[in-house]
Amino acid sequence: MGVTQASVSNYARKARGVMVNLETDSTVAKAADKIAEALSGEEPDQMNALRIMTEVCDYVRFNHLMCTLHRELEPGFQVEGCEACEGAFSGKDFERLRIIVGQ
Numbered sequence: 845m846g847v848t849q850a851s852v853s854n855y856a857r858k859a860r861g862v863m864v865n866l867e868t869d870s871t872v873a874k875a876a877d878k879i880a881e882a883l884s885g886e887e888p889d890q891m892n893a894l895r896i897m898t899e900v901c902d903y904v905r906f907n908h909l910m911c912t913l914h915r916e917l918e919p920g921f922q923v924e925g926c927e928a929c930e931g932a933f934s935g936k937d938f939e940r941l942r943i944i945v946g947q
Contacts, residue, residue, distance in 0.1 A: 874945035
């Protein structure tokens with residue numbers, strides 16, 4: 845995937861890339877672990893990692909986990925009533941992600 849070990853280490857130590865900690869959500873945290881497993885094996889499974897990442901992105905949007913960050917970045921924006929994350933994801937049930945993370 846073209847990611848250096850130093851970059852992975854910085855993100856793992858939360859030295860970079862943390863504006864909102866999505867791992868407080870157990871589903872996101874478990875999915876992050878599954879992505880790490882998929883990429884850290886002897887034969888990294890990039891396609892599986894990408895599938896899980898896509899599921900997690902949908903889950904984050906559907907569950908409005910980015911609203912706190914958006915509220916902080918754009919204090920004048922009315923987050924309540926915003927439907928930016930709804931789109932085509934409003935009917936998604938995340939069954940595949942639940943199976944992946946063992947819930």
